[in-house]
Ligand SMILES: O=C(O)CCC(=O)C(=O)O
């Protein structure tokens with residue numbers, strides 16, 4: 189039976205003071221002596237291992253004070269008398285050892301009372317608990333943190349030690365070092381309670397943690413003896429799962445946002461997640477959403493005051509326009525604002541603008557949304573299904589990169605293309621080389637055969653690819669033998685046809701956004717000779733030592749009108765918005781299932797006099813196999829590319845002379861050095877290409 193604490197002691201604890209039995213000096217002395225006496229008692233009399241006894245007593249100051257308070261000693265007693273009195277007291281009135289134990293492992297008084305209610309008072313009566321504690325301490329768990337495990341999963345302390353060891357070793361086998369394992373267990377105590385089932389909750393959690401700590405090298409960013417830092421990081425990760433994110437689906441997004449887990453406050457992260465949940469966003473989507481546009485975490489969501497220009501910037505207005513508007517009168521501002529409202533940003537009360545702003549953000553992911561802008565990140569989403577010319581032009585101006593969803597191509601089709609692509613790239617090299625890229629620019633390019641950034645000292649990008657040109661010039665294409673890949677040809681032809689139609693619709697939207705007719709490109713004959721190609725790419729995960737410092741695809745901009753890219757979800761694609769800045773700032777382009785990542789090519793940049801930006805991009809080699817499928821839409825070689833009237837003025841004269849698309853592409857591809865300069869450009873399209881030639885080139889009088 190447990191002995192209750194005397195009421196005076198309980199009362200004094202509540203008040204945080206002790207009965208004034210001893211003078212201050214004596215009280216301190218008594219505490220030191222009590223610590224010694226109790227440690228000896230627990231070890232010598234109660235047979236607790238010495239190091240445990242020491243941890244227990246030296247980490248339980250409250251229980252120790254309460255103990256001293258019960259012992260009647262004359263205020264001027266000598267040390268020897270003090271010791272004798274304490275020892276005698278213990279002899280007649282044994283202490284509740286659990287109270288000391290729970291306090292020492294970091295559990296508050298209230299929880300230790302509850303936890304101890306069903307136990308006796310002697311720790312040695314609970315052999316499984318002592319065995320579990322020994323196992324954990326022996327592994328390296330800090331004594332004072334064991335409470336984190338007990339509070340959540342007290343069953344750990346009745347587990348068979350060999351099971352605990354097996355679970356700890358299983359974590360090590362996944363590539364986590366010991367301190368990292370301890371951090372994971374302290375933040376996710378359940379992992380010590382059951383073995384991971386394949387594809388079960390714990391297995392999927394490990395998958396994410398492995399991606400973050402090992403693949404994205406988070407573990408290397410933390411001193412390897414700092415358990416607290418690992419616990420904190422894991423607790424920040426856990427916030428996402430506790431608030432609805434799916435285990436097993438978050439690793440890469442988390443890996444791309446290491447800053448959040450290294451720096452931000454756990455509570456602040458939780459508040460941001462809850463903010464969107466309260467707005468009505470599905471819990472499962474909130475985590476990916478925030479990690480997809482992490483700037484949100486730096487923004488004060490609770491503060492309802494936001495300046496109008498700031499607001500306009502955040503709803504996606506071009507910065508230059510905002511600066512102009514900031515100089516306008518408040519009436520003009522209001523007028524402009526009303527105009528924005530009519531464009532679909534919802535009727536709003538200014539004081540509630542922030543809330544609505546986030547509603548607008550949230551809508552991006554809601555299926556019924558009619559207008560989509562992702563306001564905080566590099567990403568803009570356009571729905572192709574209705575006319576969104578305003579958004580498409582802002583996306584092209586601001587970033588040169590944006591996403592397109594609701595384009596009508598089902599994920600099943602992407603899946604098939606990736607499946608066939610993987611089959612092709614896994615053929616023996618000699619088979620693939622039989623389809624080596626021909627003069628019509630169709631066929632296979634092996635690893636290292638191309639360097640997109642010709643200025644780099646590293647030659648040969650570690651990627652392989654195959655081009656498939658338009659169906660109408662099918663005779664120029666090169667197909668793998670039907671016996672080895674029976675579905676290949678039909679899959680690629682049908683994909684080509686589907687994406688061509690999306691790309692043309694997108695080009696119409698772009699034309700509309702430039703105040704041109706939606707059939708502008710048709711009218712000028714840009715599509716007369718179909719010059720569009722699908723390019724399947726494979727970046728091998730295993731790289732050789734000589735690949736050190738190389739990018740899967742080195743920095744480049746694409747040549748043509750637009751590129752529509754889909755990836756298998758493995759990260760790596762990055763863009764640099766200001767290529768002339770030093771150091772260059774590279775931003776990740778995240779994967780969105782089923783969305784095309786679209787970027788503007790150099791010819792569209794020339795057409796628009798640099799209003800639309802052909803953004804520098806590259807692919808990191810992250811040591812993982814990566815597959816992507818690009819679709820390049822270019823104008824027919826005879827098409828004249830000259831500055832659009834709507835894009836120049838007296839103050840903004842044309843920056844580039846008019847040029848035939850074919851001549852431009854020929855010049856650029858010539859610089860790649862992979863084609864004889866005499867080849868006809870009629871039959872091939874542009875592709876991923878090296879960075880622009882030096883400004884001395886007549887073809888490229890770039891200003892940005
Ligand atoms: O693989 C990717 O994500 C990008 C490929 C690319 O930029 C290109 O082929 O031009």
Ligand SMILES: [Fe+2]
Pocket residue numbers: 744745746751805876877
């Ligand atoms: Fe590219």
